[in-house]
Amino acid sequence: MRIEKEYRHLEGIDEVRIFNAEKKDFYKPTPKEFSVEDIPVQKLINNIPVEIHTLIPYDSGKDFIINGIGNFTLERYGKTQKDAKGRLLSKISPLYFNILYDYLFDVYTSHNTKNIRFVYYNNNKVTKVNTAKIIYDAERIFITVHNVDATVSKRIDTNYRTFDEDKTNLMESFSQTGSYYTLHGKYTWSQGIYNIINRAKEEADEYYNIVFDLAIPEDKHIVDKIFNITNKETAQCEEIIRIKTNDGILKVIEVNIYSYFDESGFIIRQGLINDITMYSDDELTKPVDFLLKGFKNSKKIALLIEPLNRKQYEYSKGFYDIIETDRETYYNSPGIITNIIEKDSAKMLKNLIDRKSTKIDETFTYAVNGNPNNKKILNLYIESFEYNESRHSLGFLTDMTDDMKKQDELVESNEQKLILIKEIHHRVKNNLQVLNSFLNLEKKAYKNDPELIIEHMQTRLNSLALLHEKTYRARDFKNINLKEYLIDHDRQTKNLVDLPVEVEFETYVDEDLNLSVEVMTPLLLIIDELTMNSVKHAFPDKTAPNKKITKEIKKLDNNTAQLIVKDNGVGIKDTSKITKNLGCEIIKSLSRQLGGKISLIETNNGTSYKLIFPIEMTHTI
Structure with missing residues (x-):
């Protein structure tokens, strides 16, 4: 659980954000300590739609005695007034006491009313929003609370196209999110939008898009794309753009827009805009772009x-x-x-x-x-x-035009080479199926870390794309020079992977070690897995000098070769645990497909793996 507090200047309200809290965190069963009487208007309080909590200052405001709790809260926890009255707030709810104490004491001593908004999150999704006022009157503290259910579906129902204004009302309770809609060419903006663009409402705001007009020149083409997509029948568009507010602040915003035409032919557009500046890096992109990047040069x-x-x-x-x-x-x-x-x-x-x-x-x-x-x-x-x-x-x-031309030429000279080309395409398809299997496994193992899944998949895609390029250009598909390939592989891996520290790659391969595609494929995926393991786990100390990941591949005899992948990092303290993780299972599976044997080498520093594998294979993966 995490608590964040911030004062929102534009709205003049204190905001409290509560992340991943459970019911048990808010209520602790406590014996009654004080006898308190209902206030004269208790019956009225119990029958109005706004929830009201009543507190009596105790020990000069060092604590507060529960005089009454609102019915909504009592129902939520399955309690009655008898379970709460006469208890100290610090004992019956230590969490709320710690969150509210400064606000309660300030109101108690100054008698000034204070506005607070509570935003509850579960797994970074807003689940509930409460707006509250803390008021001092009749020697008591009154907390009035308006509860808002924040469970809102993003799915648009194209069969029921009436705009739901409750969405706009809800978004006004948010701090980093806003909404808008257009009807008959006029815009309606929620308060959250003004929080994002750092200014108050103006009379002319209904006549133009006050957010998109702030897009920086480099992102104007994305804005054009958004309007182009959402002006075509029923549409949905999700994009990320950068804006510069009138006071010179650069922000990164996520835009989700739904549009459709009403029965009269007027376009109606609904938009949700989220300020994600605090979560963005210098180079921000959508998750799907990581996959597309693996094919950017093809x-x-x-x-x-x-x-x-x-x-x-x-x-x-x-x-x-x-x-x-x-x-x-x-x-x-x-x-x-x-x-x-x-x-x-x-x-x-x-x-x-x-x-x-x-x-x-x-x-x-x-x-x-x-x-x-x-x-x-x-x-x-x-x-x-x-x-x-x-x-x-x-x-x-896949553009096979050049392939087919080459195939026609090869048919004339050598029928066997035509068969090899067809087999290469079959193996490429098999490789994609292998990647799909890895993706399904990692979706289950790392379901809470999608960026890790994407990074792993991008690395594997890059390796297979490079292998495909090498075989595409080669004349002899059974003899691909491993050293030439790994030099290019190291260079592309450094450009592709966001290395958390400066790591040097060293690669030593026998000059005359040539392998077929069916051997190269699992071998390269094994090298990827071992390399990524070292990148992520071997060097937690960013200041350590001379960080290296070394690959050595050499012939042992005419039929067998040896791969050693090692790093000079912190090593593995408990080797029994690594044999059970998904990465280890993938490496062992690939080793079996290769017909090889992999083992962990004992070393004084760092981690080292050895793989003994056949130079030729008699079966297809």
Whole structure:
């Protein structure tokens, strides 16, 4: 549990934020110590909608005796007035006593009324908001409380399109979140918006977007994108932009907007805006961008996130290179099917869009922008699945045009090489299935740490993308030079991973060690897992000098090679625990697939692993 206090100058209110508290934290059963009488208007207090707590100052305000508790609180804890009256606040609720004491004492001594807002969080989600006044009268302290249920769904019901003004009223109770809506071209802004942009309301605010107009020049294109998306039928848009307030403060805000047309054809737009400046780094991005970044340099293969969603889709840059379309003007429409030459393939894609199937894996001829003189051979793989009662999809688009040309050339010269190329594509698909298996395992193991899952997946994607590039350019797919690959791998890992400390990578590989793709794939994933373990756990002391992670790979004989990955970090105090974690299980599984044997090497400092593995494999993973 965590408590935060802050005075909100724009609203003139003290705010208390309470994180992850439980009922037992607020109430402690305590024997009665004092006899107190009901105040003359107790019956009135019990029958008005606002909850009122009554306290009697004790020992010159050092503590307070419970004179009466509001009915809402009593019902919440299943108690009666007899369970609370005549007890000291410090004993019956030490938590509330510590939170409220300074406010209560100030009101007791000054007789000035104080306004307080209580915001309750559970797992960083607002669950309840209370606005309270602390009043001194008749030698007593009265606390009046207005309770607000903050359980609000973000899902828009397109069948019931009447704007719910309660959302705006609720957002006015928040400190870092605001809401707005537009109707007939006029804006209505909640108080939370003014908290974010650091100014009071002005008469002209209903006529323009007072938040987006503050976007810095570098993010104006994102604002244009938001309006472009939300002006098309029913739509939802989630973006992150930076604004500069009129008093010169740079803020990072998260924007969630829902829009639709009413029966008269007028567009109605609802927006939720969250100030996330305190949680943002210098380079802020959405979680999905980490996955897309793994494909940022590829023009031949594209990652497709939500390709079946006409509004909320994210494609890596390669998609726009492949179909030769500008990202800014592209609109995700089923009309793209008309550019597929093979009718059977087009029909299979339409069935997927219409929910008549759940997967497509097709290679077809594609006429770029409908031009019959500009054709490409593409492979499209998309899976559709249900999650949280809604439909989602994930896929890959691969430009195989050059591959197919090379295949035709190889068929003429060597039929065996054509078979090898087909096998390479089959293995790439298998690699993606392996990554999907890892993702499912880590979703269960690290469900409370999605950023860790994304970082692991990004590292693995980078390794396999680099391997795919090497095999793509190689003439002999059975002999990939390991040393050349690992030099590029080290460089890309340093650029990809946000190293918490300065760590030097050293790699030593036999010059003549060449491996096939089927050996390289599990070997590289093992190296990734061991490297990331060292990066995250070996160097807790950022000031320690000469931090190194070393990889040594050498031939033992014509059939066997040895990998040693070691660091000069703090080492492992209890080796029995690491054998049970998910990372260790993944490494052991990959070692078995490789036909190798991995072991932990005893060392005076740091951590060291040794893997003995075959240079050639007779089976496919």
